[in-house]
Amino acid sequence: xxxxxxxxxxxxxLGWAGRGDMLVxxxxxxxxxxxxxxALGPDPAQLRIIAVPVIWVAAMLASLAGFTRIxxxxxxxxxxxxxxxxPMSLPVYALAKALGHWLLSALPILxxxxxxxxxLNLGSGQLAAMMLALALGTAALTLLGVIxxxxxxxxxxxxxxxxxxxxxxxxxxxxxxxxxxxxxxGRLITPHLMLLGAVLAVLLAIAPFIAAAALAESESESGG
Amino acid sequence: MSATLxxxxxxxxxxxxxxxxxxxxxxxxxxxxxPELSLTMSAGEVVLLRGPNGSGKSTLLRTIAGRLPSTAxxxxxxxxxxxxxxxxxxxxxxxxxxxxGDWARLNGLADDDDAIDAALDRMQARGFGELPVxxxxxxxxxxxxxxxxxxxxAHALWLLDEPNAGLDAASSIxxxxxxxxxxxxxGMVLAATHLPLGVTHKPRTLTLEVPS
Numbered sequence: 005x006x007x008x009x010x011x012x013x014x015x016x017x018l019g020w021a022g023r024g025d026m027l028v029x030x031x032x033x034x035x036x037x038x039x040x041x042x043a044l045g046p047d048p049a050q051l052r053i054i055a056v057p058v059i060w061v062a063a064m065l066a067s068l069a070g071f072t073r074i075x076x077x078x079x080x081x082x083x084x085x086x087x088x089x090x091p092m093s094l095p096v097y098a099l100a101k102a103l104g105h106w107l108l109s110a111l112p113i114l115x116x117x118x119x120x121x122x123x124l125n126l127g128s129g130q131l132a133a134m135m136l137a138l139a140l141g142t143a144a145l146t147l148l149g150v151i152x153x154x155x156x157x158x159x160x161x162x163x164x165x166x167x168x169x170x171x172x173x174x175x176x177x178x179x180x181x182x183x184x185x186x187x188x189x190g191r192l193i194t195p196h197l198m199l200l201g202a203v204l205a206v207l208l209a210i211a212p213f214i215a216a217a218a219l220a221e222s223e224s225e226s227g228g
Numbered sequence: 229m230s231a232t233l234x235x236x237x238x239x240x241x242x243x244x245x246x247x248x249x250x251x252x253x254x255x256x257x258x259x260x261x262x263p264e265l266s267l268t269m270s271a272g273e274v275v276l277l278r279g280p281n282g283s284g285k286s287t288l289l290r291t292i293a294g295r296l297p298s299t300a301x302x303x304x305x306x307x308x309x310x311x312x313x314x315x316x317x318x319x320x321x322x323x324x325x326x327x328x329g330d331w332a333r334l335n336g337l338a339d340d341d342d343a344i345d346a347a348l349d350r351m352q353a354r355g356f357g358e359l360p361v362x363x364x365x366x367x368x369x370x371x372x373x374x375x376x377x378x379x380x381x382a383h384a385l386w387l388l389d390e391p392n393a394g395l396d397a398a399s400s401i402x403x404x405x406x407x408x409x410x411x412x413x414x415g416m417v418l419a420a421t422h423l424p425l426g427v428t429h430k431p432r433t434l435t436l437e438v439p440s
Contacts, residue, residue: 010330010333010334014319014322014330017321017326018319018321021321021360077320077321081315081317082314082315082316082318083318083319085293085295085311086317086334089294089309091334221296
């Protein structure tokens with residue numbers, strides 16, 4: 005078993021043990037989306053217009069709520085110290101954490117998105133395009149979250165930093181993602197989706213190394 | 229072979245296998261804690277770090293483990309390092325057995341059930357090895373963390389931060405036995421502790437002063 009697979013399996017186990025945290029992110033997403041029809045009234049035409057932006061912003065905000073947890077426990081209990089001394093390199097560790105977090109937080113959001121699309125009267129022809137864009141977009145967002153989480157561990161209790169760190173660089177993800185979710189009729193792969201993919205590819209290449217640099221000298225509990 | 233050689237091979241040629249600290253500067257939050265420290269350790273040696281709170285014992289151990297920056301200094305260590313700090317390195321939601329198994333596998337060590345059982349037995353921790361670590365007392369967690377020592381390589385350098393704090397009498401003796409056995413087998417131990425260690429080898433002492 006490779007160190008990457010080992011860390012991923014460990015994170016999935018930890019995610020299952022703490023599945024309440026997972027449900028908080030999912031619940032947050034469901035609540036934000038359902039608030040809009042309540043505030044706007046039940047006019048189907050209006051709901052259809054806001055469907056894509058609302059789902060995207062809700063997915064971003066709900067994901068943001070989970071990012072502070074990515075490294076918090078591992079740093080506090082000293083697992084990062086043990087990883088740093090092991091043959092597993094920190095970028096590999098950070099990448100495994102990113103994939104684990106995406107599977108535990110973003111995948112449930114994707115799973116309920118069709119239901120939310122129905123609630124907001126999104127055309128069924130658009131759903132496939134939006135799901136595809138959301139899958140890429142949440143992956144890119146998770147990688148930004150891994151950077152933000154690692155940096156705020158170094159800053160000690162900098163959880164409030166997260167929104168300021170992660171949301172500005174996430175704007176291209178939102179812009180391309182929303183555009184890719186509203187393609188011209190009959191097209192699934194649009195230039196916007198490709199740009200979103202490009203953002204994801206860049207983050208995949210750099211995020212693990214930035215996070216690793218931030219974690220290289222992170223402090224465990226009462227490390228003094 | 230060449231991949232395992234430290235970059236500073238010139239220095240290695242004159243030094244015996246082990247740990248070598250040369251003019252290490254300890255600093256926390258930009259404040260210097262100690263004058264330059266130098267220390268050489270070789271196989272079978274035990275060094276006790278003494279000094280009042282805040283004198284930099286944990287900082288020194290974390291610096292050697294590579295978890296804090298060392299400025300203007302050279303640290304060479306040509307054996308594997310096994311570090312047990314204040315934080316145990318055990319995820320609270322997983323069992324002690326699972327934590328040890330993951331750690332052993334991560335480091336390419338024996339991780340089968342027998343090896344983990346034997347390790348837990350050495351610290352008399354088998355009885356609560358299946359429980360989530362969050363349900364254990366401080367001393368029990370410490371014992372699970374210290375069970376790691378049995379799984380590591382024989383010639384490793386152990387960096388132990390207050391290893392026997394919070395242990396009951398029987399576990400303290402078990403730890404002393406572990407350390408004695410490790411020294412016998414050619415390992416090295418650098419431990420920061422306020423409590424005496426009852427090891428068979430005569431320890432050297434490195435005393436750190438509080439900065440004036």
